[in-house]
Amino acid sequence: MKFFKIFARNLIQGPSTIAFPFAPAWTPERLRGRIVFDLAGCTGCRACEQVCAGGAIRFDKTPQGLRFMMWHNTCVFCGLCTFYCPTKAITQSDDWHMAHAAAHKFEMAIREVIPYTTCSVCGLKTLASAPNPVGVVPPFSAEEIEQHRQLCAGCRKKAMAERGATS
Numbered sequence: 261m262k263f264f265k266i267f268a269r270n271l272i273q274g275p276s277t278i279a280f281p282f283a284p285a286w287t288p289e290r291l292r293g294r295i296v297f298d299l300a301g302c303t304g305c306r307a308c309e310q311v312c313a314g315g316a317i318r319f320d321k322t323p324q325g326l327r328f329m330m331w332h333n334t335c336v337f338c339g340l341c342t343f344y345c346p347t348k349a350i351t352q353s354d355d356w357h358m359a360h361a362a363a364h365k366f367e368m369a370i371r372e373v374i375p376y377t378t379c380s381v382c383g384l385k386t387l388a389s390a391p392n393p394v395g396v397v398p399p400f401s402a403e404e405i406e407q408h409r410q411l412c413a414g415c416r417k418k419a420m421a422e423r424g425a426t427s
């Protein structure tokens with residue numbers, strides 16, 4: 261008799277699970293999912309590599325520039341890289357759709373190169389990275405960011421000091 265009661269109750273209530281992947285699945289608010297990298301905002305400071313709990317981020321020097329590599333399969337979604345990134349060039353989306361066939365494992369990575377450029381003031385070979393610091397007052401204009409991208413670290417430091425003196 262008890263069985264029929266449970267059977268009737270379940271029949272009325274309907275299924276408790278969802279038919280994923282044939283139906284959309286609920287994503288919790290503020291879920292820490294797939295890493296997103298913005299090459300234009302990265303200064304190549306390598307803080308994300310230093311703090312990465314899973315060892316998923318690695319930088320290598322190449323003839324073209326500083327190569328950023330991030331392996332989604334190794335990421336533990338701790339969020340440390342996004343917390344410590346000074347320019348918010350690395351962020352976490354709420355995308356958790358990362359199941360893949362073993363044959364596609366090498367595609368589960370972000371590969372970008374921050375190119376070298378020549379400093380427009382002293383001629384030194386330097387990273388064409390954008391100093392886009394968060395919270396600087398007054399904030400950088402797009403034109404200023406473009407100008408600073410052409411400077412080496414030393415000349416950038418001088419330019420920043422002059423900017424501070426005139427603002």
Ligand code: SF4
Pocket residue numbers: 295311312313314315316317330334335336337338339340341342
């Ligand atoms: S979320 Fe954590 S494990 Fe994943 S890349 Fe960032 S620091 Fe590394």
Ligand code: SF4
Pocket residue numbers: 301302303304305306307308309344345346347348349350
């Ligand atoms: S700017 Fe952000 S993403 Fe780029 S190296 Fe530094 S911490 Fe990593």
